[in-house]
Amino acid sequence: PYALGADSDNASPSFDLWYQERHNDEISFGLHVKKTLHSVQSPFQRVDVFESTGFGRVLTLDGLMMCSDRDEFVYHEMISHVPLLVHRKPRRVLVIGGGDGGTLREVLRHDCVEEAVLCEIDSEVVDAARQYFPALAVGLNHPRAKIHIGDGVEFVKNSPKGEFDVVIVDSTDPIGPGVGLFSGEFYNQVKRILAPGGIVMAQCESPWENKFDLAKVYGNLKEAFTSVYSMVGTIPSYPYGYWSWGFASDVQHPFEKIDLERAKAIEKTTKYYNIDIHRGAFALPNFLRQKLAHV
Ligand code: AAT
Structure with missing residues (x-):
């Protein structure tokens, strides 16, 4: 009572x-x-x-x-499957941040990925995921996953040229340790470590948050890559329930040439991602188009 x-x-x-x-x-x-x-x-x-x-x-x-637990699948499926199903044959993938393991779990659903490297700054996040989030930690414990604890900015700077096919920036908000992961200098380094045809997908905050300069971050991506697109999705537990990610590449369009054979296999295992959602996620409302008009 x-x-x-x-x-x-x-x-x-x-x-x-x-x-x-x-x-x-x-x-x-x-x-x-x-x-x-x-x-x-x-x-x-x-x-x-x-x-x-x-x-x-x-x-x-x-x-x-x-x-x-309830809505992590939206974020992890979209940040992973969209770039991996546009790239012709992703073999080597780098995830920056993402210490919970959710992004690795989705990346490693793709059999063509030979190795997925995770660079997370905070071992306490990895430990907490292993202890309390077994459904996410499967990604961390996967035989094709390699976990590196360190700063993503440094890791990218020290990686050889052309090392990765896809780089996923699964980072915190642009405050604290995450700040450096939104800069133009960082995106230029990411471009250097991408092989030809490479793609970067980066967590880019909520389009509704006026205190976060979305145009600036997308502009930073545009400094490094010729084509930059915004992708949106609904995540109820994140601010405003509406999220964005930046898809950037020098050659790839985000949905004109989805590898349909692989996508059809993946969409049988997912809870949010499917081929229609993939295409639709790049349809932007006018207020967001306007925010990004000068990018
Ligand atoms: N997978 C969805 C959860 C995240 S976590 C983002 C991770 O990025 C955190 O574990 C954080 O420790 C790590 N991180 C922050 N800065 C760095 C850095 N410089 N190098 C490597 N890892 C870093 C994303 C949440 C999205 C935002 C929701 N509001």
């Missing part, structure tokens, strides 16, 4: 503990917390895991939502 306490299995959402992500000084998103599971301060950020009644287990970094 009364509040049972946040650690109780049948906690009532009317009472107890709530998590709130403050997107800015005006807008926030909240979840009822069933149980807090983990909280550590790493040298880079605060890492928390909790069980929510609405979205299952949740990973936050410095209090910001990174992934939830």
Whole structure:
């Protein structure tokens, strides 16, 4: 009848503990917390895991939502399958960030990928995923995955020219350790380590967030690559529920030549991605077209 306490299995959402992500000084998103599971301060950020009644287990970094059991599939499928199904034959893939393992899990569904290298700055994220997110950590434990703990900016700078077919920037927001992963200088280095025909796919925040300069980040991508496209998708637990990613390449169009044979096999295993979604994800509303008009 009364509040049972946040650690109780049948906690009532009317009472107890709530998590709130403050997107800015005006807008926030909240979840009822069933149980807090983990909280550590790493040298880079605060890492928390909790069980929510609405979205299952949740990973936050410095209090910001990174992934939830319920909707992580949208982000991880789109950031991975779109570039991998446009590239003719992706053999070597680099994931920067993504320490939860979700992107690796999707990348390694592609049998043509011989090795997927992950460069995550914070080992505490990898450890938390292994302990609390077994469905994501399958990617980290995959025999064709190679985990490197270090700064993605340095890793890219030190990688040989033409080393990767696809680079996926699965990074945090452009604050804290993630800042360098949105700069033009970084994207130029990414271009250097891509083999001919290479593609970069980068997490690019919500088009609704006016405090984040989307045109600047897409502009930085455009400094390095001849064709840059914005892709959008719906992720309920991320700010505004509406997300964008940047697809950049010197030669590839993001959906005119999808490898349909491989895509048909992949779409049998996915919960969000399918060939229609792939094509439709590049259809942008006018307010976003306008934001990117000068890119
Ligand atoms: N897979 C979806 C979750 C993320 S996590 C992004 C990861 O990038 C984090 O684990 C963070 O530690 C790592 N990271 C941040 N900066 C660097 C860096 N310089 N080098 C390598 N890894 C880094 C993405 C969330 C999307 C944003 C949601 N608001």
